[in-house]
Amino acid sequence: MKIKTFTLNSRQKVISKIVREILNLFKVEITGSKGEADFLQLSVVNRQLTPSEDGTGRGVTVESRLLLFDKEGNQQEFCRRDEGKGDEREAAARHRLIKLNLYHIFREYLGAEAAPWGILHGVRPTKIVHRWIRGGAGQQEIIERIQKDYACSLKKAEIIVPMAFRQLPFLQTSDDKTVSIYVGIPFCLTRCLYCSFPANILPGEKQLRQFMEVFRRDLEAGKKAVEQYGFKVQNIYVGGGTPTSLPDEFFAEMLEMVYNAFYGPGLAEFTVEAGRPDSITPGKIEAMQRFRVSRVSVNPQTMQQRTLKLIGRQHTPEAVEEMFHALRGAVPHINMDLILGLPGETAEDVRDTLEKVTALEPDDITLHALAIKRGSRLKLLMEERHVELPSDAETRKMSEVALSFMERGGYQPYYLYRQGYMSGDLENIGCARPGAEGMYNIQIMEEHQTIIGIGGSATTKVVDPVTSRLRSVFNAKDLATYLRDIDVYIEKRKQLLEEIYGNAR
Secondary structure, eight states: OOOOOOOOOHHHHHHHHHHHHHHHHTTOOOOOTTSOOSEEEEEEEEEEEEOOSSSBSTTOEEEEEEEEEETTOOEEEEEEEEEOOTTSBHHHHHHHHHHHHHHHHHHHTTOOOOOTTTTOOSSOTHHHHHHHHHTTOOHHHHHHHHHHHHOOOHHHHHHHHHHHHHHHHHHTTOOTTEEEEEEEEOEESSOOTTOOSOOEEOOOHHHHHHHHHHHHHHHHHHHHHHHHHTOEEEEEEEEESOGGGSOHHHHHHHHHHHHHHHOOTTOOEEEEEEEOGGGOOHHHHHHHHHTTOOEEEEEEEOSOHHHHHHHTOOOOHHHHHHHHHHHHTTOSEEEEEEEESOTTOOHHHHHHHHHHHHHTOOSEEEEEEOBOOTTSHHHHHHHHTOOOOOOHHHHHHHHHHHHHHHHHTTOEEEEEEOOTTBGGGOOEEEEEOTTOOOHHHHHHHHTOSEEEEEETTOEEEEEOTTTOOEEEEEOOSSHHHHHHSHHHHHHHHHHHHHHHHOSOO
16 A cells, blocks of 8 residues: 655644644554445644734634545545634644644534543643733633633633642742752652653662662752852652662662752651562661651552552552551651552442552552553553553543542542543642642642752753743763763753853852
């Protein structure tokens, strides 16, 4: 089968990407000559009818036509048009309207099922809500607008909008010189089936010592930047990987370095991802107490033994409970992460997991919808061994069950983000009891604050205090590259900070 290709200009590329997003949302498959599709050719035509005169979306009207051609060349045509809003940039209004028009065509004419989030496909949908809040809109007005402008369901609107208003006091604690520190420890004891994160199986002592030496240089350069620009460190977050996979000696050494570099009287949170029971020892708990860690993340993912075995977790539900109780007396706040949509699970499995987890009374529970990434072993197994996942409908039932437990337990949603390829077209949502919200989670998800990244696969995200735009530099995901080229990554971070904050002394 020969496919004719075309060279697209930049605007055509953007529109092509938008159309593909809608096709992916409705799981429209593009089939070849041997496929069983009713229609073999699809064409989308978008026309901007009214130009804007002031650079906003005011006056922008977009007409979208969907043309379907069958095997005999017969054509079906569907058309819809809509108008932009006065507080939108013209390009943003045009792109939104193309998505919205196509979404409604698929829903109204082709019988496609409604998506919970409508056309809200970005990682951080709350940023749109915060923009409207800054414009003076009230809560009910925003709930109605997000349904109309983005076809978002009422259920999701009633989660995300009150959440954004609850975030305001936390975001207001940060100014131009307030930063957080992210520390990347890129090691795990084993690699989970669904994982696509840049993590390495824990190496031997020789390579660990090499990592610690390079990490120290990276850390010292980060500390120098904090001092140079007069930054106030609000949060420290030690993630990975699984930081607690480090042997006790290395773990305590790492925490001590981080504590000495960045801990101060203005610190709101010091978080460590402890992750899994097989990585926790009394020595690590003692080190976290000694260096005043205030939050620990315990990530059972599920309390179903058969699922734990399938996804490559070397522990039992009982071990999770033992780990929780061991940490409860040592660290003030404990978060627990769960995944909805794991292979072979049902909504009843999620109900059982939530009963066991909420009985422990953690301060904060994060509900992740399984995201199938190309780099995960699960993606390969699905293709090679036909590993089956719960349907989208079942995964949505899981979410309803989990959120009902959150409501009954007094947990309120406080941060949210979305990823591609998420089961049930859902989201990752953090829920906490009032007063137990994770400040770092809010700051990084709303991209409201500069985050200085240190360690393997860490990202530095700098918010320009003048334009509020975000710029980033990345440490290598590959461990060998990070160890070899650390000076390159230190210099890139230094240059970015100088560009944004100037040559402060």
